[in-house]
Amino acid sequence: xxxxxxxxxxxxxxxxxxxxxxxxxxxxxxxxxxxxxxxxxxxxxxxxxxxxxxxxxxxxxxxxxxxxxxxxxxxxxxxxxxxxxxxxxxxxxxxxxxxxxxxxxxxxxxxxxxxxxxxxxxxxxxxxxxxxxxxxxxxxxxxxxxxxxxxxxxxxxxxxxxxxxxxxxxxxxxxxxxxxxxxxxxxxxxxxxxxxxxxxxxxxxxxxxxxxxxxxxxxxxxxxxxxxxxxxxxxxxxxxxxxxxxxxxxxxxxxxxxxxxxxxxxxxxxxxxxxxxxxxxxxxxxxxxxxxxxxxxxxxxxxxxxxxxxxxxxxxxxxxxxxxxxxxxxxxxxxxxxxxxxxxxxxxxxxxxxxxxxxxxxxxxxxxxxxxxxxxxxxxxxxxxxxxxxxxxxxxxxxxxxxxxxxxxxxxxxxxxxxxxxxxxxxxxxxxxxxxxxxxxxxxxxxxxxxxxxxxxxxxxxxxxxxxxxxxxxxxxxxxxxxxxxxxxxxxxxxxxxxxxxxxxxxxxxxxxxxxxxxxxxxxxxxxxxxxxxxxxxxxxxxxxxxxxxxxxxxxxxxxxxxxxxxxxxxxxxxxxxxxxxxxxxxxxxxxxxxxxxxxxxxxxxxx
Numbered sequence: 001x002x003x004x005x006x007x008x009x010x011x012x013x014x015x016x017x018x019x020x021x022x023x024x025x026x027x028x029x030x031x032x033x034x035x036x037x038x039x040x041x042x043x044x045x046x047x048x049x050x051x052x053x054x055x056x057x058x059x060x061x062x063x064x065x066x067x068x069x070x071x072x073x074x075x076x077x078x079x080x081x082x083x084x085x086x087x088x089x090x091x092x093x094x095x096x097x098x099x100x101x102x103x104x105x106x107x108x109x110x111x112x113x114x115x116x117x118x119x120x121x122x123x124x125x126x127x128x129x130x131x132x133x134x135x136x137x138x139x140x141x142x143x144x145x146x147x148x149x150x151x152x153x154x155x156x157x158x159x160x161x162x163x164x165x166x167x168x169x170x171x172x173x174x175x176x177x178x179x180x181x182x183x184x185x186x187x188x189x190x191x192x193x194x195x196x197x198x199x200x201x202x203x204x205x206x207x208x209x210x211x212x213x214x215x216x217x218x219x220x221x222x223x224x225x226x227x228x229x230x231x232x233x234x235x236x237x238x239x240x241x242x243x244x245x246x247x248x249x250x251x252x253x254x255x256x257x258x259x260x261x262x263x264x265x266x267x268x269x270x271x272x273x274x275x276x277x278x279x280x281x282x283x284x285x286x287x288x289x290x291x292x293x294x295x296x297x298x299x300x301x302x303x304x305x306x307x308x309x310x311x312x313x314x315x316x317x318x319x320x321x322x323x324x325x326x327x328x329x330x331x332x333x334x335x336x337x338x339x340x341x342x343x344x345x346x347x348x349x350x351x352x353x354x355x356x357x358x359x360x361x362x363x364x365x366x367x368x369x370x371x372x373x374x375x376x377x378x379x380x381x382x383x384x385x386x387x388x389x390x391x392x393x394x395x396x397x398x399x400x401x402x403x404x405x406x407x408x409x410x411x412x413x414x415x416x417x418x419x420x421x422x423x424x425x426x427x428x429x430x431x432x433x434x435x436x437x438x439x440x441x442x443x444x445x446x447x448x449x450x451x452x453x454x455x456x457x458x459x460x461x462x463x464x465x466x467x468x469x470x471x472x473x474x475x476x477x478x479x480x481x482x483x484x485x486x487x488x489x490x491x492x493x494x495x496x497x498x499x500x501x502x503x504x505x506x507x508x509x510x511x512x513x514x515x516x517x518x519x520x521x522x523x524x525x526x527x528x529x530x531x532x533x534x535x536x537x538x539x540x541x542x543x544x545x546x547x548x549x550x551x552x553x554x555x556x557x558x559x560x561x562x563x564x565x566x567x568x569x570x571x572x573x574x575x576x577x578x579x580x581x582x583x584x585x586x587x588x589x590x591x592x593x594x595x596x597x598x599x600x601x602x603x604x605x606x607x608x
Contacts, residue, residue: 003406007146010410011417014184018421019164021177042277046284048175049268051182051422053084053285054292055131056138059185059419061480064394066300067307070229070240072248073300076480079252079487081293083259088282091260092269094502094593096278102430103266103494104438110501112586113509114443119516121434123493126520128264128427128434129468131486133535135424136472141392142416144351151351152473158417159469162424163462177425181418186291188415192399192408193295196302199402206298217318225305228315231329232308233369233377237301244554251484251559258487258561261495264426267433303398310342310401311335311367311387330376335364344400353390354397359383424468431464432457476531481558485527488561492519496568505590507572510579515572523564530557 001009058080066073098106103124108117139158144151190206197209201221214224225237234240241248259265268285269278309315314334319325328334336342338356348354356365360383367387368377396416399409436457441448448456475482493516500507500515530549533539545551555563576582 007410042280045281048178049285050288051178052426055423056420057480057483063300064391067304070237072241079255083256087260111509127490132468134482138420146413181422185415210298233372250562254561258491261490264430330380355388435460476535484558491561492523492564505587508582511572511576514575515568518571519568
């Protein structure tokens with residue numbers, strides 16, 4: 001069976017499964033639509049949380065970023081994993097004890113103000129919409145390659161698929177769909193990794209293969225990769241950090257606390273029957289997440305080595321001396337002819353995410369770092385690197401580069417789509433509930449019927465898909481970079497409000513609202529100055545800040561959420577000291593929330 005036919009069959013079968021589950025478990029009430037009726041078992045909820053959590057950024061983009069950044073790419077692993085632990089330990093049990101569907105509900109009731117709830121909705125929408133842009137970017141990459149269409153067409157197809165099962169199923173349908181999607185995505189990630197690890201190191205576990213020896217040599221895999229990238233003018237893979245130590249710290253911190261403020265993940269803890277089950281499902285989710293996250297560094301290193309070997313035939317050979325290896329690396333016959341390029345290149349060129357430009361007219365492909373041109377490249381008459389590789393394709397292309405069986409390549413297609421679509425569905429539900437439940441039902445139209453509330457939520461979902469799809473056609477960054485911006489927005493607004501709401505009983509509504517607005521305000525200004533107003537290219541306004549990029553202490557815009565969070569905490573504290581004290585009954589309520597026994601909602605949670 002051809003690769004295209006196999007891909008259609010595998011992807012089609014998984015989609016039929018997802019849609020079948022969504023129809024079987026479709027929501028019949030608002031409780032089932034928002035929190036699946038509160039009866040999901042902890043292990044299944046842990047699996048669904050894993051699928052919700054491991055988005056296109058984790059599956060498609062993270063290993064590509066690590067492959068491109070080397071050692072420095074580890075900040076994504078540290079930030080996202082550490083953030084999940086933070087969420088599970090510091091927030092999930094207490095929010096579950098509070099017994100509300102959504103983050104804006106918690107903010108509105110804890111800070112005894114519908115205005116505070118409105119501010120939380122705005123912050124949630126900003127973070128969630130930005131996050132969905134990253135998912136739509138990933139969906140476009142996956143669909144474009146495996147349907148053989150342009151990236152733009154891939155995004156449009158993804159919009160339609162997300163609409164179908166997110167709008168009709170609600171949280172109940174999404175939860176059980178995500179259990180299936182987790183199984184698909186984890187198999188799709190680990191099976192190719194096992195194949196490739198066996199080929200390159202003889203070890204079936206990529207986690208161990210990463211530190212193992214490269215087959216046919218007495219050199220480690222990482223040692224071989226270091227040698228190859230340095231020969232081609234790239235920085236040493238195992239020590240490379242593209243960013244400063246300060247950026248590394250604030251980037252990791254922004255991802256961590258942004259994780260703990262993500263509304264679509266927090267909502268998952270309301271789908272279980274008790275506080276104990278919330279803690280248990282958090283633990284299970286961490287186990288399921290760790291399987292992929294410990295595999296990613298091995299996938300990244302092996303993908304990078306395979307990419308170079310696919311273009312330069314000297315890469316995988318062993319040479320007696322450095323001089324012989326260097327001569328072979330830049331020999332004419334080592335660069336493959338464009339007309340003889342492997343099939344995987346031909347397939348990815350259709351998408352526009354891989355491009356070739358013959359700069360020296362020799363009809364061969366040269367791929368190296370032309371910003372640090374090696375002496376051998378100049379002597380060989382190379383006129384610049386001729387291959388442009390979008391880092392988001394590394395994981396999806398890796399099995400093709402390694403010439404794995406067609407069924408493995410098709411499975412990876414299904415896994416990439418499962419990762420992107422499952423997270424997009426969870427985010428859309430968070431947006432839907434924020435608009436229909438928190439804005440319309442709780443504030444503007446308290447007499448709204450359950451039927452109208454559900455309809456409002458579905459309309460909000462549809463509008464969000466259109467906006468995210470449009471911006472996904474021209475994203476502000478690669479999938480993981482766009483997601484990092486979303487985490488920064490959540491870090492600067494939602495996380496501090498939740499932390500102060502739970503652990504500072506005297507924090508009042510004025511302080512909380514001022515903090516959220518200040519935190520997300522400075523973060524948005526910094527990000528928009530670099531990326532364009534609402535991520536629209538050509539509307540950047542760095543000129544207002546002297547025209548210099550990263551103008552605040554050299555911090556990158558993707559990492560600025562941690563600074564926004566500090567501003568949030570500081571402003572909230574100062575404002576709370578100069579405004580009326582938090583009411584006594586709210587302080588007692590906060591003390592009650594911090595005693596996580598049972599699942600019953602605490603007393604005194606009505607907004608005034």
